Amino acid sequence: MSKTGYYGNWGGAFVPEILHETFRKLGVAFIEAKADPDFWPRYVELMGSYSCRPTPLTFAENLSRRFGGAKIFIKREDLNHTGAHKANNVMGQGLLVQRMGKTRVIAETGAGQHGVATATMAAKFGFDCTIYMGEEDVQRQRPNVFWMEKLGATVVPVASGSRTLKDAINEAFRDWVANMDCTHYVMGTVCGPHPFPEMVAWFQKIIGDEARRQILAIHGKLPARIYACVGGGSNAVGIFQGFLADNGVELAGVEAGGKGLASGLHAARLAGSDASPGVAQGYKTMFLQDEDGQMLDTHSVAAGLDYIGVSPILVDLWEQGRVRFSAATDDEVMAALQLTIRSEGIIPALESAHAFVQAFKEVGDLPPEEAIIINQSGRGDKDIFTIADAFSDPSWREFIRNKGEEYADGARQESD
Amino acid sequence: MSKTGYYGNWGGAFVPEILHETFRKLGVAFIEAKADPDFWPRYVELMGSYSCRPTPLTFAENLSRRFGGAKIFIKREDLNHTGAHKANNVMGQGLLVQRMGKTRVIAETGAGQHGVATATMAAKFGFDCTIYMGEEDVQRQRPNVFWMEKLGATVVPVASGSRTLKDAINEAFRDWVANMDCTHYVMGTVCGPHPFPEMVAWFQKIIGDEARRQILAIHGKLPARIYACVGGGSNAVGIFQGFLADNGVELAGVEAGGKGLASGLHAARLAGSDASPGVAQGYKTMFLQDEDGQMLDTHSVAAGLDYIGVSPILVDLWEQGRVRFSAATDDEVMAALQLTIRSEGIIPALESAHAFVQAFKEVGDLPPEEAIIINQSGRGDKDIFTIADAFSDPSWREFIRNKGEEYADGARQESD
């Protein structure tokens, strides 16, 4: 890092003065935790006994055969407790919160995955918990809201702005500036002001540590390429870290191409040319914004990739040429999802399916003695409403209609 | 076993002659697999690389503190790929099907969990797959039907009888007697004709093997008691096997008490006195049946426990006094579920929550230096429709109603 909290030209900590001290203390706590020889082993132990780390590296034999190129391995973050890599970061931050003696956590959530993970962590550690979620996402991801509430969290629908992830982040900051004495803000990805990107990256590197060990053990050598979807960038940075020093390993980030880069309805910051440098939500990165610096609306079939900014760590690696970026369209994602489900009996999250798209496009070009790893950041069954919608599944629709009528009848009877 | 396929007085193989040869060959294949020194390691490797075995043994610190008795450990079968212990059995049978050279699998399913697991296995192994599911269960468990279909399976709603699990089993047998040359019937639990109980128990013993090793490593000695819910009995037999020889370890099976044993609306075969010996679905066990031997309707909030019969292995262990049985009512289950979610951030399946009920009732009586294990057979997020119904969650109802209207509007527009 050239300057504290910077990755090349990116990152920093653009925070209101009221949070200066909070960030200072957080930075100190994080440095102390990193220096504490017991901390990382405790984290690994927690992830092993509460979640199911190490998560497997699955050989996708059928997909490999189909594409006839390199062997395809899938890193199974979907098998984590709560169903995604988000658990790694959240449980790590939970240990840090405990260390700092705080009693309440807040978080933003888009897809709901980070919200569920945070609410879960809060239940386990006995923290109070409030989750900010764009009103539109609350509508789209009701099952996750249900579980957060059952886990004891208060879910606050955010009605401002585009009523999605970025507005939930703003709202979480607004809560934090009021309550930072007792409250920790559990940032969900490798974005936001320093030390968040560094901290989240540190916890998520458990993915890369494991994957490196696993591929060497199974395949006998390093993989040719690694594919990861990029929303904020935490799962990508997590797995990439295991291979950054191995220059022979190509690292590929895949963003949300939405309805196509030309359509404007996407969330591609580094693939394509719609993004520009900016400072918002406390950090400097490439944002999807207009000429004035107002943030744009983004679109993706995957709520977890539907975000204006991207990790400063990744922007730096992209500028260095170490990580390359591409985008997968919604349609490509649905096709890759379908193929993966049928071929391997594995249901990637819509977010993760983006990584599969790019891998499928390219794996055939590699020789069979090579291997690639796709990071499956989460499981797709959380996305049933979105996936069933996208497939326009008629019996699902009928089921929901009947269920809706049943509830309507119930409500009528109660009011009689 | 006193006689082939018998556990004391229970078990056997009451199969139509047309299947005699199929069962003979299956028995031989199973014996050969057991004798093959490579088979079990291959199975363990598959479960490690495709699912996330060994599944963790999680110390439930908050629950332990709350009840103030023995330490509570939770065996996390919910973290398996597809979300339940059913995967163990299914993947094991998949290897056996491969060995036998068959190309198609069929299965019954109640909750849908075994159906999803079988469809998943079929996708991975490249088998054709048909799942039989009671029409009522198809209605109740539409999300699972959706995933089975996406996994490439044909789901056949069974409209006969009580249109639930037992009828799905009958229908699967009817398919099998027509197609046994190419087809294997993947029985979902430790029931049915010999060698199914023995075979399913063998694959599920991976739970007990792991749990024994884990509790000794973590707790330093054997647990005082083990609790498992009992539908057919596969998760219970799976974990109990690790401790059968340890007479100091009490083994407790928990059945579905439904609306109470006195109400008749339950599925308690061994707790309570409503069941009697019988022969149906190919084996001899304790059934919920009337005086003539006609099977009764059963009830449970947990579809996976809602079954007339129970494993002959468990009936024998119960007669021997080695396993004791109790029942948990629907209401107790919802309370235990809620408490577990809030206290530990863990969402047990409704089935699994039955085991938690009995453990919570008793754990306070044990001293703190003892430990108990609860087998969490599956995760509860599959049950969102049932759980949200049971909690009468108003915002969930509203969400479904809106979604239903949205679909209805879509349908109207299409037909315009």
Add this chain to the structure above:
Amino acid sequence: MTLTMSLSQDIKQVRKSKEILLMTHLVLGYPSFGINRQVITQMVDQGVDIIELQIPFSEPIADGPVILKANHEAINHGVRVGQCLEFAAEMAAQHQIPLLLMTYYNILFRYGVEDFLEQTKENSIRGLIIPDLPPEEGGQYLAACRRLELAPIQIFAPTSGKARMATLAAHGAGFIYCVARRGVTGSPTSFDENFNDYIKRCRQATALPLAVGFGISNRQDVDLLRGKADIAVIGSATIRLVDQQGPEAVGPFIAGLR
């Protein structure tokens, strides 16, 4: 048919005068005992040689949709095992052809196997078909049948090998019920080369008469069995007929079969 000798002897006796015998089937209490009576009378009048009376069971694993539905509806209308036994006794008293009980093992098991068989004998029923009771599981049943001179009809299937057929034949009496094909009752069977080989294998395995069932529903099917089997079994076809056209249709249907 005179009812003096063993069931197999009786059958062989009749076979001398008929190229092929007819065995029909019905589910007791479906759609009602009254209609069962009408149907049975017509069957006997039209020269049916043996009738299989199925006591309904809630889990009829070997039966296809038609018989399955009949089983469930009978139970749902309250039909009890005791009623079925009484009705069988009434029919046996009234009609001079061999009657058999067909049901699943749990019905006997719950009643008490010995008691059930004694009652069966007392009711003048000649034998039983229990499709989910292989001889390995049926020790008590087989012994009691022997003692009571009831015929425990054994079943051959196309999947039964030579040794297996020998075992089954050794336990059997009355006749052997040869399941014509894979699958459950009620769907058509193609009587092709494979079938002929199968029946040949059956013949070689036993001296008992051979009945062929599963999928026989018209004269053509029956004709194809002439010279191969001793008894043609009409199962779901009559139930379907009664469902669709009422009990009066049974007589003409039977008359047209042979």
Add this chain to the structure above:
Amino acid sequence: MTLTMSLSQDIKQVRKSKEILLMTHLVLGYPSFGINRQVITQMVDQGVDIIELQIPFSEPIADGPVILKANHEAINHGVRVGQCLEFAAEMAAQHQIPLLLMTYYNILFRYGVEDFLEQTKENSIRGLIIPDLPPEEGGQYLAACRRLELAPIQIFAPTSGKARMATLAAHGAGFIYCVARRGVTGSPTSFDENFNDYIKRCRQATALPLAVGFGISNRQDVDLLRGKADIAVIGSATIRLVDQQGPEAVGPFIAGLR
């Protein structure tokens, strides 16, 4: 107020004749530039001493619901940064009190920090408040402000320690904006013992005038600040007023504050 000296000197000058100064705030283009004009005229007429003109930004992280909504609506109605700068120039030409720009850093960053500040200077704006730009990140901004003699208003918070206040004060000019409490703009503040200690700490840390903002909405609040702070900042209160009672209500409201 004569506009000849540095902003802080100007403020100190006015303070000689007024026990407390008033600084008000509005969001440019909300609800419209026309209404902004009316509101500003009334503010100036009623003796407001400084006005903060907020250029709307899509992610106003430090603002509460009222200002947040104003930001978003302005942007949704198409308000552009260029228009805001022109409007600010027009107001500065028209009114004889110091005007400040308030916005978030990205607005400057996208425009080009130097260009933005030069334009600001040219428009006769006296200083800027950028709540998400701590001095550690604002090197270029601070240097350009110094060069252009613009006041880069620094912010103290109750959580700022002694050393931190010293650092901030060293970078600041014009006055120090003391955030009265934790939280965002727009909700009430209780001016208790803790607050008095806090203001004492602020005083000790700097010779610059102190403005106190966040949650000041009536005469009572302003009175409590007399003798403690130099400037009382009225933020969300006027926006709320205009929303609810229209721009005419602003004059009487301001008149009643002091």
